[in-house]
Amino acid sequence: xxxxxxxxxxxxxxxxxxxxxxxxxxxxxxxxxxxxxxxxxxxxxxxxxxxxxxxxxxxxxxxxxxxxxxxxxxxxxxxxxxxxxxxxxxxxxxx
Numbered sequence: 001x002x003x004x005x006x007x008x009x010x011x012x013x014x015x016x017x018x019x020x021x022x023x024x025x026x027x028x029x030x031x032x033x034x035x036x037x038x039x040x041x042x043x044x045x046x047x048x049x050x051x052x053x054x055x056x057x058x059x060x061x062x063x064x065x066x067x068x069x070x071x072x073x074x075x076x077x078x079x080x081x082x083x084x085x086x087x088x089x090x091x092x093x094x095x
Contacts, residue, residue: 051083
């Protein structure tokens with residue numbers, strides 16, 4: 001697991017404030033690794049989920065820091081979404 005994935009796990013868990021996510025999502029950091037977000041919070045992992053989001057580490061870092069709107073990243077092709085769009089929209093509220 002990369003340092004980038006470790007940092008993303010910490011950021012997402014802080015944003016969740018000890019709560020889990022209603023559903024499951026996988027973040028694929030191209031060339032770095034993956035993380036899972038579900039009822040237990042965020043953790044490194046690679047399992048099947050309701051939705052998979054794929055982007056470069058730079059795009060995810062910008063989304064997590066608030067510098068990039070996730071919807072804009074998707075619309076511009078910088079973020080790929082596979083699976084439940086409803087779950088992806090719930091994620092946008094967290095991010």
